[in-house]
Amino acid sequence: MGKYIVKRILLMFLTLFIIMTMCFILIKLLPLPAIREMGRDVNLILAKREQMGYNRPLLVQYFLFLRSIILYWDWGVGEQMYEALSVWGVLTTKLPYTVMVNLYSILLSIPLGLIFGIYAALKKNRWQDHVISTLVILFISVPSYVYAFIVQYLFCYKLGWFPLTVESLESAGFFSLRMIRSMMPAILSLGFGVIAGLTRYTRAELSEVLTSEFMLLARTKGLTKAQATSRHALRNAMVVILPMIIGEFIGILGGSLIIEKIFSIPGVGSLYITSINVRDYNFFMALTVFYTTIGLVSSIMIDISYGLIDPRIRMGSRK
Amino acid sequence: MSNNMNMTNFPKEKFQFAQKDERLHDVKFETKAIGYFKDAWMRFRKNKSAVVAAVFIVLLLLFAIIVPFVSNYDVQFRDGYYRTVLPKSKTFAQFGFWDGSKTHRESQAGYDYFRAIGVETGREVVKKITDETKDAAGITYYTLKVDSYAKVGFVYVNLTADGFQKLQEYQNETGIQVIYPLQESYRVNYVMGNMGANLWYKLADPRSTSDGRALFDENGNFMHNYMTTANKNHAGYDSLRLPNDTGGEDGESWFVYGQRNQSGYKVRVDYYEYFKYTNGFEPIFLFGTNAHGQDIFTCLAAGARLSFLLAITVSLINFTLGAIYGAIEGYYGGVTDMIMERIAEVLGSVPFIVVATLFQMHLAKRVGVLGSLLFAFVLVGWVGMAARVRMQFYRFKRQEYVLAARTLGASDRRIILKHIFPNAIGTIITGSVLAIPGVIFSESMLSYLNIINLETSSLTSVGTMLANGQGYLNTFPHMIFFPALFISILEISFNLFGNGLRDAFNPSLRGADE
Numbered sequence: 001m002g003k004y005i006v007k008r009i010l011l012m013f014l015t016l017f018i019i020m021t022m023c024f025i026l027i028k029l030l031p032l033p034a035i036r037e038m039g040r041d042v043n044l045i046l047a048k049r050e051q052m053g054y055n056r057p058l059l060v061q062y063f064l065f066l067r068s069i070i071l072y073w074d075w076g077v078g079e080q081m082y083e084a085l086s087v088w089g090v091l092t093t094k095l096p097y098t099v100m101v102n103l104y105s106i107l108l109s110i111p112l113g114l115i116f117g118i119y120a121a122l123k124k125n126r127w128q129d130h131v132i133s134t135l136v137i138l139f140i141s142v143p144s145y146v147y148a149f150i151v152q153y154l155f156c157y158k159l160g161w162f163p164l165t166v167e168s169l170e171s172a173g174f175f176s177l178r179m180i181r182s183m184m185p186a187i188l189s190l191g192f193g194v195i196a197g198l199t200r201y202t203r204a205e206l207s208e209v210l211t212s213e214f215m216l217l218a219r220t221k222g223l224t225k226a227q228a229t230s231r232h233a234l235r236n237a238m239v240v241i242l243p244m245i246i247g248e249f250i251g252i253l254g255g256s257l258i259i260e261k262i263f264s265i266p267g268v269g270s271l272y273i274t275s276i277n278v279r280d281y282n283f284f285m286a287l288t289v290f291y292t293t294i295g296l297v298s299s300i301m302i303d304i305s306y307g308l309i310d311p312r313i314r315m316g317s318r319k
Numbered sequence: 320m321s322n323n324m325n326m327t328n329f330p331k332e333k334f335q336f337a338q339k340d341e342r343l344h345d346v347k348f349e350t351k352a353i354g355y356f357k358d359a360w361m362r363f364r365k366n367k368s369a370v371v372a373a374v375f376i377v378l379l380l381l382f383a384i385i386v387p388f389v390s391n392y393d394v395q396f397r398d399g400y401y402r403t404v405l406p407k408s409k410t411f412a413q414f415g416f417w418d419g420s421k422t423h424r425e426s427q428a429g430y431d432y433f434r435a436i437g438v439e440t441g442r443e444v445v446k447k448i449t450d451e452t453k454d455a456a457g458i459t460y461y462t463l464k465v466d467s468y469a470k471v472g473f474v475y476v477n478l479t480a481d482g483f484q485k486l487q488e489y490q491n492e493t494g495i496q497v498i499y500p501l502q503e504s505y506r507v508n509y510v511m512g513n514m515g516a517n518l519w520y521k522l523a524d525p526r527s528t529s530d531g532r533a534l535f536d537e538n539g540n541f542m543h544n545y546m547t548t549a550n551k552n553h554a555g556y557d558s559l560r561l562p563n564d565t566g567g568e569d570g571e572s573w574f575v576y577g578q579r580n581q582s583g584y585k586v587r588v589d590y591y592e593y594f595k596y597t598n599g600f601e602p603i604f605l606f607g608t609n610a611h612g613q614d615i616f617t618c619l620a621a622g623a624r625l626s627f628l629l630a631i632t633v634s635l636i637n638f639t640l641g642a643i644y645g646a647i648e649g650y651y652g653g654v655t656d657m658i659m660e661r662i663a664e665v666l667g668s669v670p671f672i673v674v675a676t677l678f679q680m681h682l683a684k685r686v687g688v689l690g691s692l693l694f695a696f697v698l699v700g701w702v703g704m705a706a707r708v709r710m711q712f713y714r715f716k717r718q719e720y721v722l723a724a725r726t727l728g729a730s731d732r733r734i735i736l737k738h739i740f741p742n743a744i745g746t747i748i749t750g751s752v753l754a755i756p757g758v759i760f761s762e763s764m765l766s767y768l769n770i771i772n773l774e775t776s777s778l779t780s781v782g783t784m785l786a787n788g789q790g791y792l793n794t795f796p797h798m799i800f801f802p803a804l805f806i807s808i809l810e811i812s813f814n815l816f817g818n819g820l821r822d823a824f825n826p827s828l829r830g831a832d833e
Contacts, residue, residue, distance in 0.1 A: 018665050026677050137818075141811040143760055145767065145785070146803045149792060157793040257672065258764055262789070273768055276676050284676075291670040299668075 001307055008303065012296045016289070023288050024062050033080055033279040065285075076282035081274055087286045091268065095253070096169055098260065098267030102252030104180065105187040109194035110245060116195065117202025122229070124207050132199065139196035148189040148262045156185055166265050186263045190256060194248065201244055205237040212236075239310040243302045250298035253290075359745065359823040369819020375812040379805070383627050386620035391600045394621045395777050398602075398612035400474055400590050403795045404467040406607040406615075419607070420446050423465045430461045431533035435520045435541050436472035439499065440589050444469040468602060472517040473499060474590045479583040486586070487558035489596055496559045497592040500545040500574035501585070516587055519543055546575040553578055607797045609787055613779075615801055622781040623805060625773070629689065630758035633696040638751045640697070641704025642743075646735050648705065649712025656709075667702040674699050675765055683771075692771055696758055707750050711743035745824025752820055756813035763806060781806055 032054065035045050049055070053064050068074040075087040082090045120132040155161045167182040180187075209215070210233050218228040253268075260269035268287065275283035353361070363369060387393065407419030423429070430445070437444040443466065450462035478486065490497055502519045520541040521534040536542050543563075546553075556576040577584040594602045606615035648659045675695040682691035715721065716739060724738050759781075765771045766782030773780040774787075781802045788798030 015665050015668050019669050023669075023673065023677065026681065030680055137814060138811060141756075141814040142807045143763075143810060145764070146807050149785075149789075149799050149803055153792055153796055257768055261768060272672075273770070276770055288670070288673045291673060292668060295670055296668055 004307070005304055008300050012300055016292060016296060019292050020289055021062065024065065024285060025058060027281050027285055028058055028061060030279075030281070033281075075286040078280055079282060080278040080280035081283065087282050090283075091271065091286065091290070094266060094268050094271050096174070097166065097265050098269065099252060100174065100179075101166075101183050101186045101259070101265060101267065102190065102256070104183060105190040106194060106248055106252060108187060109191045109198060110248075112191075113195045113198025114202055114241075116199040118206060118229075118234070120199065120203040121206035121210060124203075124210075129203075133203070136196045136200045136203075139192050140200060142192075144189055144193050144256060145258045145262060147192050148185070148259055151185045151189050152262065155188075166263060168266075183265075186259050186265060189259055189262075198241075198244070202237065202241055205240045206233060209233045209236045239306070242309055243305040246305050247298045247302045250294060250301055253294050355741070355745075355826075358826065359820075363819055363823035366819040366822060368815050369823075372812040372815035372819065375808060376816055379623065379809055379812070380627060383620050383623035386617060387624060390614070390617040390620070391598070392604075392614035392617040393777075394613065394618055394779050396612075396614060396617070398594070398608065400471050400612070401468065401594070401602055401604070401608055402612040403610055403791065403798075404471075404602075404604055404608050405795075406605060406797050406801075407468060407603050408605055409601075409603055418446070418466070419468050419604075420464045420466050422449070423463045425461050425463055427459055427461075428532045430463065431520070431541075432517065433463065433465055433470060435533060436470060436517050438541055439519055440469065440472060440591065442466075442469045442591065444472070468591065471590045473519070473587050474593070475516050476586055476588055476593065477580070477583055478577075478586050483577055483584045483586060486588075486596065487556065490558045494559070495592055496561075497588050497596055498556075498558065498576050499587050499589060500543075500561065500576055501578055501587050503544050503546050519545065546578075547573060606801045607795070609784070609798050610791060610795075611787075615784070615798065618779045618784060619781070619801055619805055622779050622784060622802070623809075625689075625778065625780055626759045626762055627755075629693065629696075629762060630755040633693060633700055633758045634751045634754045636697050637701040637704050637754060638747060641701040641750075642708050642740075642747055644701060645705035645708025646712060646740065646743075649709035650716055650731070650735055650739070652713075652716075663702045663705055666699055669699060671695070671699055671761060672765070672770070675761075676770055679771055688771055688773055692762065692765070696761070700754065700758070704747065704750050704754070707746050708743050711746055712739055715739045715742045745820075749817060749821045749824055752813065753817040756810045756817075759806070759809060 032049070035042055053061050056064075065076075068076075073088065075091075077083075078085050078087060078090065116132055116136075120129045123129045152164075156164050162184050163182045165182070166186070167176075167179050169179075173179060210229070215228055215233055218232045219225070223231070257269035257273065259265070260267045261273065264270070268290070271283065272287045272291075274280075275287060405419045405421050406417060408417045412418035423433075425433070433444040445463050446466055447464040448461055449464060452460050452462075454460060486497060489495075499519070502516075521544045523532040523534045534542055553575040558576075560576075561574065577586045579585075591602060604614050604616065606619065609615055609618070644659065644663070648656045648663075675692065678691040678695040678698070679688070682694060686694070721734060721738055724734055729738070762771075762773075762780065763782035763785065766773050766780045767786045768782075769786060772783075774783045784802040785799055788795075788802070791798050
């Protein structure tokens, strides 16, 4: 198992390195954004660009870029937005919003998804199951931005339950009621899809386990249905469900670009969109690496957690 | 008992040939063999929800294909006055809904304004007064159902001498009055849209501080405030006139229907009729219009067409690329597989949004926005398809029948194409179909986020429509409602249809639910 993990992590770094290199070259091949001359000294900016090595060969630039990251964790400074502020610094101030919205929505969704899924599996092929399954298909298919529009229209405009914009961290803090209330529309919009996905997954897994033979054995040895379900069926179903939840948890860093835009949440997603629109390549590069890393890490964590949760699945252990 | 006793000696004549004339042999099946696709079709047909979904998909496709041809409007159509009008259907309007009306809360002045338009055009603007309240200061407020088409009322247009003449001829021919007298509105400060072309009635307080309430005569009717011939620069007019206008025969009330200015004639027209005159059809927008005055029905169909076209192209290309790549990987295995897997994994790990952005920045100028988007989808889209095909190849390549084929001397190409590939076809078709809603969703998301910009004068996309409508979500939700509804139905249908296909192409489910 240890060997497998190490191998996977090394491969991850290799993949990340290749993607970083490709993106860096592609970004550097783009023309530099024009200097806005209003109230600036053009020569100063040109000199600054020269000093930062923008006119040197690509590979040298890449080497410098990697060196500053590895030695000083320096991802450059903003050039078109957040001027002269460190990219990493800005990113870390934006991250809490993204994490918070997604964390709350997952914390809300996981119990609900599990409950609906378990209920549907226990009532399989009865009307309760059919209702839940139909709703799941509906909710899984409809894109999250459609929920966002509905939630915004209904709860923010018509009923006025929630404010239109998210409170700032400085004024409201992480766990205040005001903060949660202002984030509620985004949390809800994100939640529907996650709940539906988890319900479908749980139902499929659990209903498969429920029909297996060890469940019959559990009942014959005298366990009640509730006992057999909670002690045997659920534990076995969790082997597959838990990795999915873990994957979701890492995915929350990535957040949802579209939800952040609709509810104007000042998170990483908005930062990314702005960096594209104003052509700030340092931010764009850093965020590309950020998103890629999240994707890679979450897929590794899913694979590894299978092995950790269930000793029967130890991939590569015998190789 | 006695019968059993006689078992040993049956009389010979009791025996009979069961079969004498024909020779017995295996009878060939009368029925036709059920092939792979027929089998799938039989199973698919039983899945009611998938069939319904397929019907919906066909309807949406027809909508996207046919509507741009038959619609009165096109994407380029923009109307400056019928902006943000609400959805209206001629059939349903009779029953009191889908009639393009919107609830307004107005003061006395606003109520007068709408009512006056109705009086002058003869088309009801205020459909219903649902509520009448007085606030603390004693001012009355009305809650009205206002026809968003009729409330446009009158506008000023500048016509050339020729155009003015033609419009008069049109009036004479059809007997429909388009041109209405100009009004003495220079002293009115109360202007509400359309540059005050709708203030034909006398106001209670004509000073600049007017609150806009109307002045009524003793019968409670509006009193007109038309410009008369006392004003100079009036143009010659020889066509339909208002009933109370004698055309100067009594030397008194002679209203001015056109006023000369630098470029031609300033004319006040009933916009509903004028629209019919210029466009040749009635202004009815089935799904309403957006803030540019574009017909949402037509734009949606055009956007849907673009989305479908993009998605189907992407799906076909990825289908081909993925199948070839996956087949090579899966069939040869070993080092080939390892290297190709690595490449696929690297490409698959780049977030799609990054790929789309980079392609947009690099290629949009050279191959166009749509082209670069297509490249982005193709670059990363085939990875999933290749993985699926690869798995199928791993499953089937070690089977005995493949070994048999190889022993008989079949080439690699023949084994891949004739023996293994047909086994993967179900997975591939399902994958391709399920890829279509994914592409449409990504496209709408990217254009919503303004990472790609598909909006030109003659092009639009569903995502663009959503993005344009977002600012009006509170006031004109119909702008977002229809694109969102379209994309929701599309995603649901494709998911159900794809699930149905997946089950249909899975022979192990044969007869499972009988």
